[in-house]
Amino acid sequence: MSRDEFRVRAGQEAARRWDRIRCALGVDVTGPLIGREPARPGRFFFSAAEVADIAAALRQRLPEQAGHIVEQAERVLQHRFDVLGFCGLDYGADVDWHLDPVHAKRAPQWPWYRIRFLDFEQVGDHKIVWELNRQQWLLTLAKAYWLTAEERFVTELMALWRHWQDRNPYPIGVNWASSLEVAFRSLSWIWVQQLLRGCRAIPEQFWTDMIRALALSGRHIERYLSTYFAPNTHLLGEGVALFFIGTLCPQLRAARRWAECGWATVLRESQRQVQADGLHFEQSLYYHVYAVDLFLHARILAGQNEVRIPASLDETIEKMLTVLRDLSQAGALPRLGDDDGGRLFDPGRNRSEHLTDPLATGAALYGRPDFKAAAGSLREETLWLLGMRGAVRFDTLPTRQRPWASVRLEASGVHAMTDVGRQLFIDAGALGAFSGGHGHADALSVQLAVDGRMWLIDLGTCGYVPADGDRNAFRRTAAHSTLEVDGASQARPTGPFSWDRLPEARTDVWAQGDALDLFIGSHDGYRPITHQRSVVAVKSRFWAVRDVAAAPAGEELVGPEHRLDCRWYLAPEFQHHASVPGGAILSREPELHGAGGPMRLAILAAGPRGWQQHVEPAAWSPVYGKKEPVLVVHGEGMVTLPAEIFTMILPLGASPYDAGRIERLGDSAWCYHEGDRHHYFLWRVGDGPRQVVGWVTDAAFAYCCIREGEAPQAILYGGRSIAWHGAELPHVRL
Numbered sequence: 001m002s003r004d005e006f007r008v009r010a011g012q013e014a015a016r017r018w019d020r021i022r023c024a025l026g027v028d029v030t031g032p033l034i035g036r037e038p039a040r041p042g043r044f045f046f047s048a049a050e051v052a053d054i055a056a057a058l059r060q061r062l063p064e065q066a067g068h069i070v071e072q073a074e075r076v077l078q079h080r081f082d083v084l085g086f087c088g089l090d091y092g093a094d095v096d097w098h099l100d101p102v103h104a105k106r107a108p109q110w111p112w113y114r115i116r117f118l119d120f121e122q123v124g125d126h127k128i129v130w131e132l133n134r135q136q137w138l139l140t141l142a143k144a145y146w147l148t149a150e151e152r153f154v155t156e157l158m159a160l161w162r163h164w165q166d167r168n169p170y171p172i173g174v175n176w177a178s179s180l181e182v183a184f185r186s187l188s189w190i191w192v193q194q195l196l197r198g199c200r201a202i203p204e205q206f207w208t209d210m211i212r213a214l215a216l217s218g219r220h221i222e223r224y225l226s227t228y229f230a231p232n233t234h235l236l237g238e239g240v241a242l243f244f245i246g247t248l249c250p251q252l253r254a255a256r257r258w259a260e261c262g263w264a265t266v267l268r269e270s271q272r273q274v275q276a277d278g279l280h281f282e283q284s285l286y287y288h289v290y291a292v293d294l295f296l297h298a299r300i301l302a303g304q305n306e307v308r309i310p311a312s313l314d315e316t317i318e319k320m321l322t323v324l325r326d327l328s329q330a331g332a333l334p335r336l337g338d339d340d341g342g343r344l345f346d347p348g349r350n351r352s353e354h355l356t357d358p359l360a361t362g363a364a365l366y367g368r369p370d371f372k373a374a375a376g377s378l379r380e381e382t383l384w385l386l387g388m389r390g391a392v393r394f395d396t397l398p399t400r401q402r403p404w405a406s407v408r409l410e411a412s413g414v415h416a417m418t419d420v421g422r423q424l425f426i427d428a429g430a431l432g433a434f435s436g437g438h439g440h441a442d443a444l445s446v447q448l449a450v451d452g453r454m455w456l457i458d459l460g461t462c463g464y465v466p467a468d469g470d471r472n473a474f475r476r477t478a479a480h481s482t483l484e485v486d487g488a489s490q491a492r493p494t495g496p497f498s499w500d501r502l503p504e505a506r507t508d509v510w511a512q513g514d515a516l517d518l519f520i521g522s523h524d525g526y527r528p529i530t531h532q533r534s535v536v537a538v539k540s541r542f543w544a545v546r547d548v549a550a551a552p553a554g555e556e557l558v559g560p561e562h563r564l565d566c567r568w569y570l571a572p573e574f575q576h577h578a579s580v581p582g583g584a585i586l587s588r589e590p591e592l593h594g595a596g597g598p599m600r601l602a603i604l605a606a607g608p609r610g611w612q613q614h615v616e617p618a619a620w621s622p623v624y625g626k627k628e629p630v631l632v633v634h635g636e637g638m639v640t641l642p643a644e645i646f647t648m649i650l651p652l653g654a655s656p657y658d659a660g661r662i663e664r665l666g667d668s669a670w671c672y673h674e675g676d677r678h679h680y681f682l683w684r685v686g687d688g689p690r691q692v693v694g695w696v697t698d699a700a701f702a703y704c705c706i707r708e709g710e711a712p713q714a715i716l717y718g719g720r721s722i723a724w725h726g727a728e729l730p731h732v733r734l
Contacts, residue, residue, distance in 0.1 A: 341624025
């Protein structure tokens, strides 16, 4: 602990106890924070006069979304709330703001700093409690008022807001235990303040009370910033809230200080939390989008209020949006690391298909036709953030899709082998920042997107602190499409947000060509055993995966045999169609078949003696708190090391099709026989040219397709020659 960290933590420790004493004595800690109404209030994303126009545009441009908002608002009137992956949780007539209704647990009414919110027995799932208390459903009621002109939505909004204030006196209860949650709640109140400023049904006293509530929240966030507790999206979100409160509530005496502190935090974290390739340092795509949302909202508000915006912030935001563009070329984003289940603007848009939403706003803000193409259509959030001018700018932008291109995010180790309508993703990065709290033990795992849908999936997160152990079950190695050795995870969980023995993953080869992409990477998560994975993408056809488990020269292993497991997790729409020699054919639900597109997926594998592959049931979590059944193709065997497994991933068409077969030619040499085509894959073994079954090559890797009546052409990496039964073959080099 540094001297500064000690100073900050000690100061926060003293402050929270002093706060408790003062409040117990009846001291009003917010009174001194409020000053006179300024001559010039801060400017929000829209003015009171623009709200009706935006609501009308929402009805016209996005009628389904408008209808969904009203439906949600009707459920809120009945105190039925959609929380994370749980729909319509019934909180009854008297809402209990400290209750986890899913697990029937209630957080104690203690000073917030005494509540162990990660203790399931004490609190239940704190995420469920906190998600309700972010009060983003207040925005739903406010928007429903503008969409229907029915004051009952506003009446219930005020009643629930006052009920919350009455049942959550400062500083008592779990809803004050996280500065980030206070920040989210404050942002919700600010949105309500701006959405309903012109509503005559709201008495002036409501606005006075809300200013006092925002003053208390801003004070709490400033005093208990997550500078050392959680210097990630927690700190960023708190900075954004301080910036919003300070900018939009200038009658608060601390407003200028909060605005400056918040903006400085946003700028600093934009440089600290984002890696050189644009991915957020948590190595979680969901948290990446969390951060993008926060940066975008703060940047747009700064522009509205003539705050100087350094070019570096815009560069960071555009890099982060470019990551979303590049990883969604096939129309679906993979899932990397934890899935938090919440969102800044609309918590209901919390599934993988919603993570490209910021691209629509980025397209209009930065004038990027490529972002517009990746977004596909205007989003509700863009209307509110940029107003009608933003919608017009989005509409007038040309739609210019970037040419299909494979992608390597070098700093984060994420790779995407891209072909028309297809992307296979490989994670060869670290678990994430600090102790990898939001990362998964998924080194060298793969996912596959085809024609707008995921085919090979990450199982998701499920929960952070559930009682049934799902937290570790969903983030361990066995829950990912990669190789597992001796039933061990690549890293050991030491708590819900920490790991021990973090693996070091590296990319050894990344080569791209018109016809073929090649990836070779490795990690030491099973040390002294190493896992090396090669992935070969033969464009427009299939992917070949070679896994090697071995010990470094001179290292002794425990026991003569080791258990290897290799899993391939299928998206929920896949069913087991047929078992074939060496693997299985999976078929998609009929209504999801694309016109003329692939309808089935074959996964074939060959490995050491005794290697078996079968299809098993599994469970995945499409959103926080929810589990659904899926299938996994599971290969397993007890083997002597070094051991090698070769897998073919084959999208198949609708017509009857022989999946083919795999033949082992020798160590690191394989052939996939596909009808009258024979696909050869050769890796170098040792020094000197490779010679195996008629082949001679000096390449580190070579691929060639042989078909009678066609002139073969080989593709080489790291070599200059290849011969087939003594005849030199034409070739291209990666």
